[in-house]
Amino acid sequence: MAISNGHPTNDSQDEIKVISSPLALPNGVVIPNRLVKAAMAEGIGLGGGTPREGHLNLYRRWAEGGWGIIISGNVQIDPRQLASPHDLTLPSHPSTLQAYTQLASSVHSASSSPLLLMQISHPGLQSSSTINLSRWPWESAIAPCEDRPTVSEGPVGWLWSHVMWPTKSCRIVNINGWMEIVNKFVDAAVLAERSGWDGVQLHSAHGYLLAEYLSPLTNPDPKPLPDVPGSIPLRLHLLYLILKGIHDNTEKRFIKAVKVNCSDFVQGGLDEEQANDIIKTLVSWSLLDIIEISGGTYSSPAFASPESLRTSSRQSLFAHFTTSLLPSLPPPPTGPAIILTGGLHDRQVIASSLNERACDLVGIGRPACLFPQLPNEIILNSKLGDGEARVGGYPIPGSDLMKIILGGSDPKEGIKLVGAGISTLWHEWQMCRIGRGTEPDINMHWLSGALIEEVWFEVLKGGPMGWWRYWRG
Known part of the structure; x- marks a missing residue:
């Protein structure tokens, strides 16, 4: 929330000028400012499928908010392999194109003209059959x-893992299986372009399938894939084929982006030195316009644990990585723009990060669920001083109680995913409120959100009147 303890100054105006400055990408597209609404699962609708009315309402609010880029939540390339029961999917039906075209139009009709990227994803071994109900348990x-996520040590962690993932993942052993994955990602990008979206972001972080392919922990013995130059490391074969396929099947001005981990934060996984080499190699291909830096997996969800961000002088868990990496990369438009997401919720800190080139673009996620017009009303609002131009630090009522109930309170054997999930769901429910035309509620108790937003409106469709509207379409 904005904190009122300052007045506009000359420094404030300089900071606003930096943040509102446009940025040209390698493909020639110009981003109107440096603020990116980062990808978040919207929590709207159950069972996959195409955008609903709630998505249109939510994205209109973001589009009117002054963002330079809006990145969608997960759009899964395989409707049977979901990361959450609310994920959007790309079913093979004529209405699919129309639904995504309508969502793109709702964003592009805004006067601020933000760019719209579709985050295309595959959750890999982290797809739970019991939570998502997209396939049999x-x-x-x-x-x-062949594995399942380990959410913590001890009996509670063992139980959680086996309830959410009753069976270990099935290993993709043949080349045709991997080429099918490549084709699905490329097809998703082509559909996004045909639907009027400005680009795609490949989700290759957070322990998802593309990140699993990069990690020595989950892919200890990678095999070569066809039609990849011999100079490319084996772990990068899958990403290369997908990016090359998208490049060859879309226009130059269609933005190609990727989200990658700077570290998996788990022993034996991808570390910062390996991530550094991967990013430099990705840049050398000249196939990318934007790279977003993140980190963590379901076993160690740094990307979804805001409490871990307080340790950083720049308020971002990943800034130390980008600060050392970026001097070795060509700046845009010669090279791809770098997005840094996580904890950058203060005008002064955002401007400082841009000036020092800890990043080229700043991603903001969860505060955008409470303040959809955050850029115009807070960060870029010249009437607010620096002390007022910041958000974040708000508590989630009832979250501590839920951590105890669900086994996430013990610092040693507690389930880290529980704490991250409690925050994620609460913010999803705020987006659901916006989607049905209700303002977010920063004072909403977690249990109230679970009963009203998740059970009543999502599962029960709002009762008889909601059933009637749903049946009428």
Whole structure:
């Protein structure tokens, strides 16, 4: 929330000028300012499928808010392999194109003209059959290995893992299986372009399938894939084929972006030195316009744990990585723009990060669920001093109680995913409120959100009147 303890100054105006400055990408597209609404699962609708009315309402609010880029939540390339029961999917039906075209139009009709990127994803072994109900419980997720996420040590963690993932993942062993994944990602990008979206972001972080392919922990023995130059490391074969396929099948001005981990934060996984080499190699291909830096997996969800961000002088868990990396990369438009997301919720800190080139673009996620017009009303609002031009630090009523109930309170054997999930769901419910035309509620108790937003409106469709509207379409 904005904190009123300052007045506009000359420094404030300089900071606003930096943040509102446009940025040209390698493909020639110009981003109107440096603020990016980062990807978040919107929590609207159950069982996959195409955008609903709630998505249109939510994205209109963001589009009117002054963002330079809006990145969608997960759009899964395989409707049977979901990361959450609310994920959007790309079913093979004529209405699919129309639904995504309508969502793009709702964003592009805004006067601020933000760019719109579709985050295309595959959750890999982290896809839960019991939570998502997109396949039978005994049907496995698919991945480069046979495994299941380990959410914590101890009996509670063992129980959680086996309830959410009753079977270990099924390893993709043949080349045709991987080429099918490549084709699905490329097809998703082509559909996004035909629907009027400005680009796609490949989700290759957070322990998802593309990240699993990069990690020595989940892909210890990668095999070569066809039609990849011999100079490219084996772990990068899958990303290369997808990016090359998108490049060859879309226009130059269609933005190609990727989200990658700077670290998996788990022993044996991708570390910062390996991530550094991967990013430099990705840049050398000249196939990318934007790279977003993130980190963590379901086992160690740094990307979804705001409390871990307080340790950084720049308020971002990943700034130390980008500060050392970016001097070795060509700045845009010669090279791809770098997005840094996580904890950058203060005008002064955002401007400082841009001036020092800890990043080229700043991603803001969860505060955008409470303040959809955050850029115009807070960060870029010249009437607010620096002390007022910041958000974040708000508590979630009832979250501590839920951590105890769900086994996430113990610092040693507690389930880290529980704490992250409690925050994620609460913010999803705020987006659901916006989607049905109700303002967000920063004072909403977690249990109230679970009962009203999740059970009543999402599962029960709002009762008889909601059923009637749903049946009428």
